[in-house]
Amino acid sequence: MCTLLWATGCTRQESADGPPSSTTVAEPDASDKDASAPSETSVSASSDEDAPSVEPGSDTETPAQSSQEKLSSEVTLGDPSLTLGIPGEGPLSTDEIKNWLATEGVHDTLDITLPQGLDQAAQSITGIEENPLTRAKIELGRQLYFDPRLSSDSTISCATCHDPDQGYTARTQFGVGIAGQQGDRNSPVAYNRILSGPQFWDGRAESLEEQAKGPIANPIEMGNEHAVAVETIANIEGYDLQFDAIFGEDSVNIDNIAAAIASFERVIVTGPSPYDYHAAITPFLALEEDDLEEMKMDDPDLYERYEILKAATAANPMSESAVRGQELFFSEKANCTACHAGANFTDEKYHNLGVGMEAEEPDQGRAVVTGEDKDIGAFKTPTVRNVSFSAPYMHDGSQKTLEEVVEWYAKGGHPNPHLSEKIKKLDLTDQDKADLVAFMEALTGPFPEVETGRLPE
Known part of the structure; x- marks a missing residue:
């Protein structure tokens, strides 16, 4: 067990x-x-x-x-x-x-x-x-x-x-x-x-x-x-x-x-991902050995949590690439948190990224609901948690990999009259792009086990 x-x-x-x-x-x-x-x-x-x-x-x-x-x-x-x-x-x-x-x-x-x-x-x-x-x-x-x-x-x-x-x-x-x-x-x-x-x-x-x-x-x-x-x-x-x-x-x-x-x-x-364990253990990492010994004596419950987190972090490590990707993800350079913010990595809002807007009759997106021109081609921001399992990506499933998604953002989406002001061309190196993908993969946590077959006769 x-x-x-x-x-x-x-x-x-x-x-x-x-x-x-x-x-x-x-x-x-x-x-x-x-x-x-x-x-x-x-x-x-x-x-x-x-x-x-x-x-x-x-x-x-x-x-x-x-x-x-x-x-x-x-x-x-x-x-x-x-x-x-x-x-x-x-x-x-x-x-x-x-x-x-x-x-x-x-x-x-x-x-x-x-x-x-x-x-x-x-x-x-x-x-x-x-x-x-x-x-x-x-x-x-x-x-x-x-x-x-x-x-x-x-x-x-x-x-x-x-x-x-x-x-x-x-x-x-x-x-x-x-x-x-x-x-x-x-x-x-x-x-x-x-x-x-x-x-x-x-x-x-x-x-x-x-x-x-x-x-x-x-x-x-x-x-x-x-x-x-x-x-x-x-x-x-x-x-x-x-x-x-x-x-x-x-x-x-x-x-x-x-x-x-x-x-x-x-x-x-x-459930918690390697990123979550890494984030939770981070405050402890600033403590000296003497501080940890003092914690062990004065607050054994907190020390026990530290020990559990340390083991969990070791069992679910973030790669060096993912750690670099984390820094990029939260930076102005990559600008990911302009939309993918909060604990669930989504602002729950609607944005036009230019996806599918080159079509003769593009999907109108949020505008179908609101009737407002500003919402043409705008779609809800999805969570990035467990995103490595949800391919293909975007509302039209047009992008098969996370690498393609990063490339889309890096080029600034597809120009159109309703493109979100948050979408701009990014100055990312190939290593930056790989690191961002590694970080998104580090946002993978377990789903609860579920019974799928037992139904009423």
Whole structure:
């Protein structure tokens, strides 16, 4: 068993064909401060005493350890107990669902903490006051997220275009829906959405709940009608039981379907990356040996955190190239933080980079929503966290690699009347460009392990 917990250590696991996942978590200290660069002026201690630690396949790997044990309402997002589903194998039986719904604590509103790295954006959390998170609602949302029965031909689920094994996106240039139909935009990532208000590349959905309704009725994506999707779900006993327990009797409707899916999406977050460990250990590095000995005597909890961080940093190192890239990323020379700012590395705003503007009829982007000329060709800034898994890039999937993305910015985008004033030609060497890519790759952290197959019969 890995003994260093997710918020402070060694749980980064990466396979050759998918993004890293995490199976252990601890509660880090949360801060209401949002920053675009690491702080070097403060160090805080955290405790691991109440953190769950489980291994895949073990007897303890269950969201509800037993029907008699109350589940904690205090949880750090990324905790696999939120995403591993109702324990067992094969389709979910009604008895399993009834036992799950009777488990003490599954209906309690969760008191959530963001994992290390994202914790500085705690004040940016959205949607949970209007749609409180509970374990039961998250689990219902998990089932719906992976259920193709929401589509008209039972072939397309949310996960088709936002696949955990593909970094919660799809590695195709455009989204592909029913009957192989192709959309006209790249699939945006579905993680760290708890920190985002408006959704889609153009921000046309004001919330995750509104976003979740869109693809179901989109003729290219799921090709269904809301009323038909609702009827399909209502006629599945396992779903009907859960909606009754969570939302009340006769509550299977499109709004509650969307609320459940949004709840699941809000708990999909990126865990700490090599950059986050590097940033957290940095304040300690200025201390002399005598200072560390004094800390060990006067503040053993803080010293323990230092030891854990030191081991975590060693297990998840940043290369020299990535360290140089970090300095560039936060500098005026590269100007990356003009848009990719804050703990989630996005300003959540819309910018015209010139992408696709050479076309005869370019995508109008945000202007379709606002009707304003200034928004023509402007698209929402994506997060750079785990960006190494979300290729191809840009709203039209036109750039296949991070190297191509850096080259695009270096040349100053594509000239057009609506080009953002933040986009200017950059004086970058080949080494600078390689270092920026290395830093973006160092922003890779684990996703929570998720059950994708267990759905109601």
